[in-house]
Amino acid sequence: MSKLIINGGHKIQGELKVSGAKNSVLPILAATVLNGKINVIHDIPQLSDVNVMTKILRAVGCVVKRENNTMIVDSSRLNNSKIPEELVREMRSSIVFLGAMLARCGETVVSYPGGCEIGPRPIDLHLKSLREMGAEIEEAHGFLTCKAKALKGCDIQLDFPSVGATENIMLAAVFAEGTTIIRNAAREPEIKDLQDFINAMGGKVSGAGSATIRINGVKELQEIEHTIIPDRIVAGTYLIATAMTKGEIVLKNVIPEHLQSTIYKLKESGCRILYTHDSIKLIAPEKLKAIESIKTLPYPGFPTDMQSQIMALMSISDGISIITENIFENRYKHAYELIRMGANIKIDGRVAIIKGVPKLTGAKVTANDLRGGAALILAGMAAEGTTIIENAKHIERGYDHIQDSLKNVGADIRKL
Numbered sequence: 001m002s003k004l005i006i007n008g009g010h011k012i013q014g015e016l017k018v019s020g021a022k023n024s025v026l027p028i029l030a031a032t033v034l035n036g037k038i039n040v041i042h043d044i045p046q047l048s049d050v051n052v053m054t055k056i057l058r059a060v061g062c063v064v065k066r067e068n069n070t071m072i073v074d075s076s077r078l079n080n081s082k083i084p085e086e087l088v089r090e091m092r093s094s095i096v097f098l099g100a101m102l103a104r105c106g107e108t109v110v111s112y113p114g115g116c117e118i119g120p121r122p123i124d125l126h127l128k129s130l131r132e133m134g135a136e137i138e139e140a141h142g143f144l145t146c147k148a149k150a151l152k153g154c155d156i157q158l159d160f161p162s163v164g165a166t167e168n169i170m171l172a173a174v175f176a177e178g179t180t181i182i183r184n185a186a187r188e189p190e191i192k193d194l195q196d197f198i199n200a201m202g203g204k205v206s207g208a209g210s211a212t213i214r215i216n217g218v219k220e221l222q223e224i225e226h227t228i229i230p231d232r233i234v235a236g237t238y239l240i241a242t243a244m245t246k247g248e249i250v251l252k253n254v255i256p257e258h259l260q261s262t263i264y265k266l267k268e269s270g271c272r273i274l275y276t277h278d279s280i281k282l283i284a285p286e287k288l289k290a291i292e293s294i295k296t297l298p299y300p301g302f303p304t305d306m307q308s309q310i311m312a313l314m315s316i317s318d319g320i321s322i323i324t325e326n327i328f329e330n331r332y333k334h335a336y337e338l339i340r341m342g343a344n345i346k347i348d349g350r351v352a353i354i355k356g357v358p359k360l361t362g363a364k365v366t367a368n369d370l371r372g373g374a375a376l377i378l379a380g381m382a383a384e385g386t387t388i389i390e391n392a393k394h395i396e397r398g399y400d401h402i403q404d405s406l407k408n409v410g411a412d413i414r415k416l
């Protein structure tokens with residue numbers, strides 16, 4: 001179980017390149033089973049979630065090679081439609097194999113997915129939509145046994161713009177007969193990246209980025225080479241690290257448009273932010289100001305995946321800030337760890353009230369989930385003294401060697 005040790009009080013200063021997006025790479029790796037050919041994918045971050053995805057691909061018969069940040073997946077010899085339970089339990093997004101395997105093999109067995117504990121994460125929307133497309137899904141003993149002789153395009157109305165359900169339907173619909181329409185689809189940039197990936201293989205998907213996505217079934221797909229979009233959550237985390245340490249940073253390999261809701265709130269806290277089409281510069285103020293209200297929402301609203309990190313910033317901002325977490329009902333575990341570091345935070349259901357304190361102090365804390373762990377790194381960097389983060393393995397799910405990146409721009413952080 002890895003630990004991070006941070007000596008606080010060092011400014012972030014310099015330039016950082018942002019890695020490829022975890023939330024793009026995971027569904028795209030699942031999509032590599034579709035073509036039954038070679039997939040070359042660039043800008044794959046080194047993450048434990050990617051390692052799990054790789055193991056799943058190998059378990060179903062794909063040949064996977066990795067050279068630095070390029071991965072080659074040959075799905076021509078896929079020979080097993082059962083996804084190993086122990087791997088599915090490690091990671092929530094393994095559930096997107098459901099749609100991909102149904103499309104490729106017409107059958108699959110998966111267990112209910114695991115992942116970080118941030119509240120209940122049902123998959124009812126995934127299952128309902130796939131059933132509407134003609135899949136027969138039996139749920140028993142924690143397993144989903146799915147069969148579909150021929151999936152059929154249909155008109156699907158999602159009750160909530162679920163990212164995973166939207167991806168699962170897109171993947172399942174690639175070879176389906178006719179047209180599938182997803183209404184109230186998730187609009188996250190990673191959905192558009194998946195659309196671009198499928199289309200570059202010869203699929204026919206349109207509308208990603210809007211609330212209505214159309215997929216016209218095709219008979220066959222081709223080989224593909226694709227580059228993953230930059231990770232907007234990693235970029236946002238680095239911006240907050242800079243803001244909290246009174247530093248100055250230039251981020252490269254970013255799409256500022258994907259970070260607008262975060263940029264907007266950081267400006268409210270007093271940061272100066274300038275950007276070009278693929279870089280962002282942040283200059284921190286001497287004193288951060290409270291952010292009146294943040295409500296997490298599906299994209300383009302403020303992302304739940306930035307909630308923990310912005311809470312760390314609010315905990316040392318002058319005044320009272322309020323967060324409403326609308327996506328995951330139990331995503332405040334990091335607050336109790338921040339309190340151990342001197343933060344003044346009250347939680348009432350989905351609402352967190354944060355009264356800024358002049359300083360945090362280093363403490364022994366525990367990462368309970370990925371972004372909560374990232375928030376503790378940020379708090380540790382701004383705190384007086386030493387912070388030890390236990391259970392740091394969660395952070396490796398979504399940040400590619402974060403300790404090395406932050407060390408390169410001035411942080412005093414090391415892994416044990």
Ligand SMILES: CC(=O)N[C@H]1[C@@H](OP(=O)(O)OP(=O)(O)OC[C@H]2O[C@@H](n3ccc(=O)[nH]c3=O)[C@H](O)[C@@H]2O)O[C@H](CO)[C@@H](O)[C@@H]1O
Nearest residue numbers: 023093120121122123124125126162163164165305327328
């Ligand atoms: C790998 C990946 O891309 N993960 C992201 C994805 O997760 P994920 O795809 O799991 O998130 P969803 O958009 O599906 O979930 C959002 C909300 O919908 C609910 N829901 C979802 C599906 C369903 O069948 N029934 C249901 O009730 C969930 O419990 C949650 O409250 O989007 C989340 C919300 O932006 C992000 O925090 C995750 O980082």
Ligand SMILES: C=C(OP(=O)(O)O)C(=O)O
Nearest residue numbers: 092093115116305370371
């Ligand atoms: C919750 C997250 O991811 P996942 O859906 O993969 O658990 C996240 O990236 O913050």
